[in-house]
Amino acid sequence: MSDRPQDAFNAEATELLQQMEDGLLALEDGEQDPEQVNTLFRAAHTIKGTAGVFGFDAVEHFTHVVENLLELARSGELTIAGNLVSLLLRARDHMAVLVAEAVEEADPDPATPATGEALAEELRAYLGEGLDDGSETGAEPEAPVDEGSVEVMNDGHPVASEDWHISLRFEPDVLRHGMDPLAFLRYLRKLGDIVHVTTLDDALPGLGELDPEVLHLGFEVEFRSETADKAAIEEVFEFVEDDCELHILPPQAHIHRYAEMIQGLPEGDLRIGEILVRSGALTQHELDEALREQTTRRSEAGGETAPLGEVLVDQQSVHQEVVDTAVEKQSQTREARSTASSSLRVDAEKLDALINQVGELVIAGATTNLLAQQSGDEQLGESISVMARLVEEIRDSSLRLRMVPIGETFNRFRRVVRDVSAELGKDIALTIEGADTELDKTVVEQIGDPLMHLVRNAMDHGIENAEERQAAGKPAQGQLRLNAYHESGSIVIEVADDGGGLNSDKILAKARDRGVVAPGQELSEAEIHRLIFEPGFSTAGEVTNLSGRGVGMDVVKKNIESLRGSVDVESRYGEGSIIRIRLPLTLAIVDGFLVTVAGASYVIPLDSVLECVELTDDDARDAGEQGYINLRGEVLPFIRLRRMFERNAGYAEREAIVVVQVSGHKAGLVVDELLGEFQTVIKPLGQLFRELDGVSGATILGSGEVAMILDVPGVIHRVDWKNGEGRPGQSPALEAERHGQ
Numbered sequence: 116m117s118d119r120p121q122d123a124f125n126a127e128a129t130e131l132l133q134q135m136e137d138g139l140l141a142l143e144d145g146e147q148d149p150e151q152v153n154t155l156f157r158a159a160h161t162i163k164g165t166a167g168v169f170g171f172d173a174v175e176h177f178t179h180v181v182e183n184l185l186e187l188a189r190s191g192e193l194t195i196a197g198n199l200v201s202l203l204l205r206a207r208d209h210m211a212v213l214v215a216e217a218v219e220e221a222d223p224d225p226a227t228p229a230t231g232e233a234l235a236e237e238l239r240a241y242l243g244e245g246l247d248d249g250s251e252t253g254a255e256p257e258a259p260v261d262e263g264s265v266e267v268m269n270d271g272h273p274v275a276s277e278d279w280h281i282s283l284r285f286e287p288d289v290l291r292h293g294m295d296p297l298a299f300l301r302y303l304r305k306l307g308d309i310v311h312v313t314t315l316d317d318a319l320p321g322l323g324e325l326d327p328e329v330l331h332l333g334f335e336v337e338f339r340s341e342t343a344d345k346a347a348i349e350e351v352f353e354f355v356e357d358d359c360e361l362h363i364l365p366p367q368a369h370i371h372r373y374a375e376m377i378q379g380l381p382e383g384d385l386r387i388g389e390i391l392v393r394s395g396a397l398t399q400h401e402l403d404e405a406l407r408e409q410t411t412r413r414s415e416a417g418g419e420t421a422p423l424g425e426v427l428v429d430q431q432s433v434h435q436e437v438v439d440t441a442v443e444k445q446s447q448t449r450e451a452r453s454t455a456s457s458s459l460r461v462d463a464e465k466l467d468a469l470i471n472q473v474g475e476l477v478i479a480g481a482t483t484n485l486l487a488q489q490s491g492d493e494q495l496g497e498s499i500s501v502m503a504r505l506v507e508e509i510r511d512s513s514l515r516l517r518m519v520p521i522g523e524t525f526n527r528f529r530r531v532v533r534d535v536s537a538e539l540g541k542d543i544a545l546t547i548e549g550a551d552t553e554l555d556k557t558v559v560e561q562i563g564d565p566l567m568h569l570v571r572n573a574m575d576h577g578i579e580n581a582e583e584r585q586a587a588g589k590p591a592q593g594q595l596r597l598n599a600y601h602e603s604g605s606i607v608i609e610v611a612d613d614g615g616g617l618n619s620d621k622i623l624a625k626a627r628d629r630g631v632v633a634p635g636q637e638l639s640e641a642e643i644h645r646l647i648f649e650p651g652f653s654t655a656g657e658v659t660n661l662s663g664r665g666v667g668m669d670v671v672k673k674n675i676e677s678l679r680g681s682v683d684v685e686s687r688y689g690e691g692s693i694i695r696i697r698l699p700l701t702l703a704i705v706d707g708f709l710v711t712v713a714g715a716s717y718v719i720p721l722d723s724v725l726e727c728v729e730l731t732d733d734d735a736r737d738a739g740e741q742g743y744i745n746l747r748g749e750v751l752p753f754i755r756l757r758r759m760f761e762r763n764a765g766y767a768e769r770e771a772i773v774v775v776q777v778s779g780h781k782a783g784l785v786v787d788e789l790l791g792e793f794q795t796v797i798k799p800l801g802q803l804f805r806e807l808d809g810v811s812g813a814t815i816l817g818s819g820e821v822a823m824i825l826d827v828p829g830v831i832h833r834v835d836w837k838n839g840e841g842r843p844g845q846s847p848a849l850e851a852e853r854h855g856q
Contacts, residue, residue: 307340522550713762753783
């Protein structure tokens with residue numbers, strides 16, 4: 116992970132640009148929510164401000180034009196809809212290009228300035244004449260930062276005046292972090308005039324101890340502005356808030372205005388901090404800092420709580436008169452309580468390392484548990500049981516850290532659907548369901564490309580144009596649906612459309628022409644549909660710049676299977692298709708059910724296990740690799756793992772069936788011995804075993820033995836479900852695939 120501040124800016128800007136895209140698409144869909152416009156404005160404002168601090172002039176100047184237009188929308192003078200949404204989306208994309216070029220410090224594309232200027236002119240057309248667009252033309256040259264003095268009282272508090280007083284104390288290592296303190300002062304001048312700057316050198320060491328890479332100076336700034344408020348001034352230093360101590364005191368005139376605003380607040384159960392924030396006398400960041408300081412003082416004083424107002428005054432965040440007014444206003448409650456919520460960004464590599472360590476802890480715990488059982492020591496066994504429970508809690512907590520909602524990935528397709536449907540001349544609406552469904556961050560990152568291909572396929576060759584739809588009695592607007600939900604310990608993602616569906620006759624004829632299906636070979640409807648995942652298979656009549664249905668679907672399948680997932684298709688000709696992807700919730704650890712077959716150990720994912728029954732039917736024993744039994748009146752096909760993995764041709768004295776279920780289909784796995792639940796750390800298979808049929812990974816048992824983890828969907832697919840009768844038999848298509856035909 117890079118320590119460059121520019122990379123932190125890039126991460127923040129990327130997140131804000133995504134917010135802008137989501138907000139613009141929501142406005143285009145008719146969600147004219149003022150808060151949505153405010154979010155757009157704040158995102159542009161933050162990007163502009165931070166870019167100004169770093170000296171990224173191109174980003175700052177262009178974003179300022181966007182910000183001005185959004186300010187008109189925020190004030191109600193302009194409505195964001197129609198062509199303006201398209202223009203702002205193009206502007207957002209150009210901002211992303213400018214940010215990337217600035218952060219990478221590479222030579223910009225020669226076409227970038229011309230593109231930016233053309234977009235800026237289109238934006239200015241909405242702004243009208245006489246509005247400052249932040250361009251350099253006609254701008255007054257920046258004056259140097261004046262250095263002077265500011266009157267300071269003996270107690271360190273500045274005398275109240277008609278100027279803002281800003282006290283800055285940077286962390287000593289701020290220079291090593293790539294920050295330039297003067298850059299923030301230079302950017303501050305964009306909000307007003309710096310009257311005086313006093314440089315404090317009280318922390319400066321002697322020449323022998325002086326380190327040029329360590330900042331020992333503090334700054335006291337007298338600042339004058341007719342328009343800036345406290346929040347705007349604080350935003351100037353937002354990017355360096357963790358590396359500096361900042362105190363902002365308003366002019367004397369503002370003190371009386373704050374008091375009037377506090378008195379005008381509606382009655383309610385408001386705390387001191389909430390009252391001050393609502394009146395504008397205090398920012399949320401200052402309140403958070405004061406609450407943390409209050410907690411520290413309480414610990415040092417042995418539980419005695421210092422009043423929040425006293426802490427705020429000591430930190431030079433507000434004047435005593437304003438605190439007194441807020442105390443008077445607080446009639447419902449006087450107890451100060453921390454309500455600040457905080458989040459911490461963690462490097463993904465560190466999180467992955469934690470998960471790996473937890474995995475090793477699980478394996479070590481299994482080994483210890485095995486040794487405890489062999490020793491027969493009851494007290495040791497009880498202690499190990501407690502430790503196992505704690506390890507399980509640590510495992511679950513660690514995995515939850517990596518779980519993220521899939522909604523963020525789904526929302527990115529709003530822009531894709533909008534742009535591609537416009538390119539194709541089709542009216543397509545996107546519906547998102549199950550956005551709150553969570554799965555492993557690693558899975559989310561790797562599923563994006565396959566989903567992109569499926570979405571583009573559905574729009575290009577799945578959904579018909581308006582004329583064809585109306586001729587078929589369908590609405591002119593096509594429907595594309597993204598859905599996600601949990602099922603049997605897995606996550607299922609569906610890409611559904613109401614287009615023309617798959618033409619089974621056309622697919623089968625194409626497959627026979629290419630030799631994929633032998634002449635006279637009979638296939639079920641589901642088997643025919645699965646042929647679209649054959650390499651290079653396509654029934655598209657023409658090639659477009661988007662993928663045809665079937666083109667590249669083999670790549671989609673391989674990418675999904677590399678995540679220990681499976682993909683299937685359900686389609687009705689003339690009505691539409693559903694591509695259904697099934698993925699594990701996490702790629703690291705899974706609860707399993709341990710069994711043995713011919714002396715070898717196998718792990719069945721526990722979430723797919725329904726029950727275990729004894730295999731005693733003589734007819735079933737004579738069925739060979741596959742057969743079926745009567746399970747309480749239900750026909751249950753089964754497959755012998757012994758023969759499937761070619762362990763040997765014999766039988767154990769007693770056999771059991773583990774009943775598993777995936778996507779509503781049940782099957783039985785015949786094993787020799789049931790060993791019970793087992794917490795499994797998944798280890799990827801080597802390249803040599805990647806194509807091993809029916810296996811998705813491996814794990815290490817407490818004894819040091821390697822056990823294979825079964826791919827339950829892959830095993831169930833070996834059972835043919837012809838005519839809904841549940842008769843066992845190998846699918847011809849799968850058999851051909853298994854032998855590489």
